[in-house]
Amino acid sequence: MSIAGQIPWKGLPVLAAGLGLWELSSRFFPLVGNYFPPATEVFVTLAAIVGSGEILLHAAASLARFVEGYALAATIAVSAGLCLGLWRPLYMLFEPLIELLRPMPSPATIPIAILFLGIGDEMKVAVTAYACSWPILLNTIDGVRSIDPVLMNTAATFRLNPWERFWKVTLPAASPQIVTGLRVSLAIALILVTTSEMIVSNDGLGFYVLDLQRSFRIREMYAAIVALAMIGYALNRLFVAVDDWVMAWHKGLTRKEEIP
Amino acid sequence: MLEVRALKKEFQALSGQPVVAVEDFSFRVEAGQFVSIVGPSGCGKSTLLQCIAGLSPPTAGRVLLHGRAVTGPPEGLILLFQEYNKSLMAWRTVFKNVRFVLENPANMKRSEIDAETQRFIELAGLKGFESHYPWELSGGMQQRVAIARALARRPEVLLMDEPFGSLDALTRMELEDTLLRLWESLHATILFVTHDIEEAVYLSDRVCVLSGRPSRLLEEIAVKLERPRNQLSTREDPGFIQTRHRIFKLISKELAVP
Numbered sequence: 001m002s003i004a005g006q007i008p009w010k011g012l013p014v015l016a017a018g019l020g021l022w023e024l025s026s027r028f029f030p031l032v033g034n035y036f037p038p039a040t041e042v043f044v045t046l047a048a049i050v051g052s053g054e055i056l057l058h059a060a061a062s063l064a065r066f067v068e069g070y071a072l073a074a075t076i077a078v079s080a081g082l083c084l085g086l087w088r089p090l091y092m093l094f095e096p097l098i099e100l101l102r103p104m105p106s107p108a109t110i111p112i113a114i115l116f117l118g119i120g121d122e123m124k125v126a127v128t129a130y131a132c133s134w135p136i137l138l139n140t141i142d143g144v145r146s147i148d149p150v151l152m153n154t155a156a157t158f159r160l161n162p163w164e165r166f167w168k169v170t171l172p173a174a175s176p177q178i179v180t181g182l183r184v185s186l187a188i189a190l191i192l193v194t195t196s197e198m199i200v201s202n203d204g205l206g207f208y209v210l211d212l213q214r215s216f217r218i219r220e221m222y223a224a225i226v227a228l229a230m231i232g233y234a235l236n237r238l239f240v241a242v243d244d245w246v247m248a249w250h251k252g253l254t255r256k257e258e259i260p
Numbered sequence: 261m262l263e264v265r266a267l268k269k270e271f272q273a274l275s276g277q278p279v280v281a282v283e284d285f286s287f288r289v290e291a292g293q294f295v296s297i298v299g300p301s302g303c304g305k306s307t308l309l310q311c312i313a314g315l316s317p318p319t320a321g322r323v324l325l326h327g328r329a330v331t332g333p334p335e336g337l338i339l340l341f342q343e344y345n346k347s348l349m350a351w352r353t354v355f356k357n358v359r360f361v362l363e364n365p366a367n368m369k370r371s372e373i374d375a376e377t378q379r380f381i382e383l384a385g386l387k388g389f390e391s392h393y394p395w396e397l398s399g400g401m402q403q404r405v406a407i408a409r410a411l412a413r414r415p416e417v418l419l420m421d422e423p424f425g426s427l428d429a430l431t432r433m434e435l436e437d438t439l440l441r442l443w444e445s446l447h448a449t450i451l452f453v454t455h456d457i458e459e460a461v462y463l464s465d466r467v468c469v470l471s472g473r474p475s476r477l478l479e480e481i482a483v484k485l486e487r488p489r490n491q492l493s494t495r496e497d498p499g500f501i502q503t504r505h506r507i508f509k510l511i512s513k514e515l516a517v518p
Contacts, residue, residue: 150346153315156332157339158361158413168360172351249351253395 037219046223055227058208062193063231065121065204069128070189077133078178081140085174091141102138106131106188107195114200124196124204131192132185139181143174176250179243186239190232205231261449262289262312262337262417267321269307280474281307285321287468287477289417289451294443296452296460298507299470300514305453308475309421312451313339325417336416342425344402348394354405355381355390361413376412383445384408385438400431404438411442420452424459433491436463440489457507461500462489469507472514479510 019039026033037045049055084091109127117123147170155169197206205228212221244251269282281304289295299305310316312323314333323330325337333339341347348357359377362368368376381390384404394402403423410418423439424432440463443450454460460467461483469478485499494500 148343148346150341150343151349153310153339154341154347156315157313157337159333159335169349172349175351249393252393253350256395 035218037222041219042222042226045219046226049220049223050227055205055208055224058203058205058224059227059231061203062197062205065124065128065193065197066189066235068121068125069193070132070185072125072129073132073136073185073189074182076129077136077181078140081137081178081181082144082170082174084137085141085144086170098137102134106134106192110196110199113196119200124193124201127196128189128192132189135184135188136178136181139177139184140174143177143181144170146177147173176247179247183236183239183243186235187232190228190235194228261291261326262451263324263327264288264312265322265324267308267311267323268319269304269311269316270319271307282311282318283474283476285475285477287480289449291416291449292447293466294440294450294452294464295466295468296454296464297468297470298454298457298460298511299475300472300511301455303470303472303514304475305455305470306421308470309339309419309451309453313337313419315339337419338410338413338415338417339419339421340406340410340423342422344399344406345395348402348405348409350393350395353391353393354386354397357394357405358409358412361409380408380412383411383442398431400427400435403427403435407435407439407442411446411448414446415448417449417451420450422454423452425454425456432459437491439463440487444488457504457511458495461485461503461507462491462494467503467507469510478514481507 022036022039026036026038046055084094106127109130110123113123113127113130117126151169151173152165155165160168193204194206194209197204197208198210201207205224209221209224209228212218212224265286267282267285268280270278270280273279285308297305297308307316311318312330314323314330314337317331325334328334330337349360352360355377358380359373362373362376378390381387384407386401386404386408389397389401394405397405407423424435427435436459439450442448452460452463464483467481467483469481470476471478481503483499483503485494485497485503
């Protein structure tokens with residue numbers, strides 16, 4: 001599928017109306033406008049802070065944390081999820097712990113991470129990785145455990161050794177759900193990077209947004225928030241593009257199942 | 261060649277009650293034979309095949325392949341399932357699904373593996389579909405892929421668990437004939453489980469009739485119909501009709517509900 005085909009053109013009128021409403025409301029109600037500068041001004045400001053490079057340094061710091069935290073979570077949670085999915089006794093051992101930790105809002109780990117890791121990058125990467133791990137872990141476990149017995153019996157009747165069974169059957173069969181977990185975690189990673197930067201940092205987009213608000217640079221603050229939204233959107237698009245390419249077989253399969 | 265001695269399979273139902281699926285089942289399959297097992301549905305035919313395939317250990321009794329006891333999936337024996345949509349790898353193309361079983365004991369060169377894969381794809385009537393994914397094909401074509409894959413491994417014994425059970429009547433006939441053609445040209449040995457009496461008679465040298473649960477062997481009936489078989493003339497042959505009649509009577513007694 002081409003990139004152009006993925007853009008939801010039909011939704012553009014609503015998007016345009018939203019931007020128009022933003023522009024008009026802030027221009028016609030000065031009281032609102034004080035805290036809510038017009039869209040056009042925000043985008044001009046965005047261009048200015050990009051041009052001056054001010055925002056780019058913060059974006060680079062945030063993206064680095066994002067990549068480290070997300071990659072760490074993906075590596076650990078996929079590996080752990082595969083082990084827990086494959087060995088039921090291991091899962092039984094860890095199930096209560098997982099069920100207790102999982103519902104806890106992840107930002108609650110920030111104070112603990114500060115105690116142990118300080119206020120630097122390690123802390124931010126760690127809390128991001130922690131929060132991202134859950135959807136990946138649970139989806140991977142479920143993906144492995146829900147592989148159809150017929151498929152595993154087929155692997156058995158063809159006498160695959162455990163190594164081949166893992167690489168050629170278990171992993172590909174569980175991959176659609178692993179990808180689902182990775183996708184959910186993408187948004188979570190960005191949330192945790194921003195939140196941890198807002199709490200304690202001297203760079204990154206989270207810090208930048210809060211700092212701009214505190215110094216009453218309202219236009220810049222909105223511009224930075226818009227930049228965050230755009231980064232989130234771009235990351236998701238990138239993920240979908242990779243997903244469409246790597247998991248083409250699964251896209252085709254599910255598309256076919258949708259057709260009655 | 262394949263021998264089952266006094267096999268018993270018992271398992272726990274969800275209620276905790278032990279259920280005997282198969283009881284005191286003994287029989288032999290000789291090399292090159294086509295043997296079918298028929299019985300009322302739910303009688304434990306699939307359980308029996310799982311035991312023979314070494315996928316599920318029997319509670320009592322033994323399965324012997326060439327005189328060696330089967331304790332796990334043995335070399336030279338492949339079980340083919342009814343659920344082609346689950347047993348085929350959705351992430352591999354038709355070609356790669358078949359190639360897959362030749363990669364595993366990697367004693368062939370790449371080019372040989374590819375040539376052998378292509379040969380079985382063509383034998384199973386799948387030429388032109390090599391680069392399709394299984395889910396792009398009809399049910400009958402998918403089961404052809406599963407058959408090509410199983411036979412490409414050159415098993416001494418192919419076990420088939422109601423392979424055509426979910427196909428429509430015409431597709432089923434087509435596949436029956438493909439299977440017979442492959443069985444003859446490859447000198448394979450096939451143990452075929454079905455609940456379709458006519459299918460069993462049409463395909464087999466011998467039909468084993470099972471009782472309702474717990475499954476016992478009621479009778480082994482030799483099918484003396486000439487080969488190659490033909491969907492019209494074989495099914496209209498008086499011998500075919502008599503054999504079908506006899507098996508039906510045996511099974512209907514099992515089905516009789518008071």
